[in-house]
Amino acid sequence: xxxxxxxxxxxxxxxxxxGALTVxxxxxxxxYGVSLSxxxxxxxSLTIGSLxxxxxxxxxxxxxxxxxxxxxxxLAIFRRPGLARGNITILLLxxxxxxxxxxxxxxxxxxxxxxPLEVGLIFAPGGFLTLLTAQRWAGxxxxxxxxxxxxxxxxxxxxxxxWTETLGSLDSILVFGVATIVMGLGFPMSYVGAxxxxxxxxxxxxxxxxxxxxxxxxxxxxxxxxxxxxxxxGHAVHADVADYRxxxxxxxxxxxxxxxxxxxxxxxxxxxxxxxxxxxPGSYSAHSLRAGGTSAAAAAGRSMLxxxxxxxxxxxxxxxxxxxxxxxxxxxxxxxxxGM
Numbered sequence: 001x002x003x004x005x006x007x008x009x010x011x012x013x014x015x016x017x018x019g020a021l022t023v024x025x026x027x028x029x030x031x032y033g034v035s036l037s038x039x040x041x042x043x044x045s046l047t048i049g050s051l052x053x054x055x056x057x058x059x060x061x062x063x064x065x066x067x068x069x070x071x072x073x074x075l076a077i078f079r080r081p082g083l084a085r086g087n088i089t090i091l092l093l094x095x096x097x098x099x100x101x102x103x104x105x106x107x108x109x110x111x112x113x114x115x116p117l118e119v120g121l122i123f124a125p126g127g128f129l130t131l132l133t134a135q136r137w138a139g140x141x142x143x144x145x146x147x148x149x150x151x152x153x154x155x156x157x158x159x160x161x162x163w164t165e166t167l168g169s170l171d172s173i174l175v176f177g178v179a180t181i182v183m184g185l186g187f188p189m190s191y192v193g194a195x196x197x198x199x200x201x202x203x204x205x206x207x208x209x210x211x212x213x214x215x216x217x218x219x220x221x222x223x224x225x226x227x228x229x230x231x232x233x234g235h236a237v238h239a240d241v242a243d244y245r246x247x248x249x250x251x252x253x254x255x256x257x258x259x260x261x262x263x264x265x266x267x268x269x270x271x272x273x274x275x276x277x278x279x280x281p282g283s284y285s286a287h288s289l290r291a292g293g294t295s296a297a298a299a300a301g302r303s304m305l306x307x308x309x310x311x312x313x314x315x316x317x318x319x320x321x322x323x324x325x326x327x328x329x330x331x332x333x334x335x336x337x338x339g340m
Contacts, residue, residue, distance in 0.1 A: 019064050019072035026057035027220055034227030038234030073209065077202065082146075083210055085261055086198025087217040089150065092258035093157070093190050094218040095225025097183070099251035100161055102226055104176055106233070107244045112172055122176050126184030134188040138196065146193040146200075147265045153189025154259040156182050161252045168241035190262065225254050298324045 033050030040047050065071040078084050101123065108114040108122070141149050160183035167175050195214060202210035229247045233239060273281035297307050 014070050016064070016068055016070060016072035019061060019068060022057050022061035022064060023072065026054050026061055027216075029054035029057060031220070031223035031227060034224050035230060037227065038230035038232075042231075073213070074206075077206060077209065077213075080201040081265070082197040082201030083199075083213075084201075085265065086146075086194040086196075086201065087213055089194040089258050089261045090191065090198070090214055091217040091221035092225075092254045092261065093154070093187070093194065093221070095221035096157065096161070096251045096254035096258060097187060098222040099225045099229045099254065100164065100179075100183070100248065102229060103244055103247040103251065104164065104179075106239070106247075107167060108172060108176065110239065111241075111244070122173070123180050125177070126180035126187070129181065129184030130188045133185065134192055137189050137192045141193055141196050146197040147262050150190045150193030150197075151259065151262040151266055153186040153191075153193065154255065154262050156186025157190065157255050158252070158259060160186065161248060161255055165245055165248055165252075167244060167248075190258070193262070221254075225250065295324050 029050050033047050033054060036044065036047045036050060042048075062075065065073055065075050104123075105119050108119050109116070114122075137149055137153075160179040163182065164175060164179045198214045199207055199210050229250045232247045232250060233243060270281050294307055297310070298304070
């Protein structure tokens with residue numbers, strides 16, 4: 001018996017050049033239009049024209065993806081709640097964090113004469129904390145769920161930005177030293193939670209696309225929110241403390257929206273648990289449902305391959321095993337019945 005090589009007779013997928021061109025130019029026009037507002041104003045014909053071009057090109061991209069046989073981005077992927085919410089969260093999270101760093105850098109260098117090295121050193125603890133704790137939070141997501149972890153991280157981000165609003169009234173080292181440590185703890189929590197949710201919400205063959213969308217959302221968020229902050233400073237001839245606080249308010253607004261995006265699924269599951277009459281409904285999360293369903297299927301004797309396919313895990317991924325909980329430690333003991 002001869003088994004043919006998979007994909008030999010499959011039609012080669014064509015590259016969606018038109019889709020790539022329209023979405024790239026649409027995003028460039030959007031970021032460029034927002035950036036222009038800082039120097040030309042929102043009523044400028046150049047700003048309006050750039051934003052209008054972004055809208056037209058964005059609509060063209062959506063239409064081409066609907067009719068293309070092999071679209072660059074199948075629009076159905078955005079119907080998956082975890083993926084869509086993960087991209088919205090990272091867009092706002094990354095935008096708020098980059099905007100905060102932008103305002104902090106301008107304030108420390110322009111208002112206090114710090115050198116680039118000194119500014120980098122005050123930010124360094126946050127970067128080290130992100131590096132050291134990101135892997136730990138990925139493990140916690142497996143136990144507690146993505147959105148409770150992401151929500152807790154956003155609370156820390158909000159605290160860090162609000163604390164920075166005290167600039168001008170407290171010592172700068174105290175203000176930015178505390179803020180960078182707190183945000184260095186919060187950023188990886190939210191980033192990891194949103195990232196895992198976005199990737200887990202995609203089918204195995206879509207993981208590459210889901211990763212690309214996640215990274216693109218982060219970049220777009222950085223450009224758009226930073227453009228709005230630049231607009232605030234664009235109208236200040238000589239920026240004072242009030243102008244810097246206004247820039248921080250933009251970063252804070254983006255962080256508040258990111259927190260709402262993280263908190264929404266947590267509240268929905270809690271409401272469902274209350275409606276079902278479960279004890280301690282606040283202890284449940286969307287992760288509880290995912291782990292519970294996986295554990296129940298495993299206890300019923302379903303194969304791990306079937307469970308992985310149903311849960312949209314890669315069929316060979318070991319991650320699915322981490323979701324299986326032992327319901328009865330005596331019954332599920334692997335040594336049971338072996339005379340040991």
